Amino acid sequence: MNLDTYSDYARGLLFLLADRATIASHTLAVYTVHQTVGVPRGEIVFCSGYVLRVFEQIDFVTHPILNYSYELINELCSAESAPPDRGGRATDQREVTSSSTR
Secondary structure, three states, X not given: OOXXXXXXXXXXXXXXXXXXXXXXXXXXXXXXXXOOEEEEEEEEEEOOOEEEEEEEEEEOOOOOEEEEEEEEEEOOOOOOOOOEOOOOOEOEEEEEEEEEEO
């Protein structure tokens, strides 16, 4: 994926999510937080019931991912197999990769 500009990255990211049979919906968007830094953030909801929460902080000049966090949640698990979260939903949370800062 091209990390040269905010617009190239945002366009590429949304292209990857468009018209995928395995993705039910998403709230992923890329926000600018500085002239050269963008933050992709949101959720990708898969048809299988999993939800991937995404956060990245990218410098479009030097090209590194400065910070990132991903969390995978199973929204379809039963109440017996996992305690309810704050919203009253039963969730099975597995943190795939937690925050990293360079």
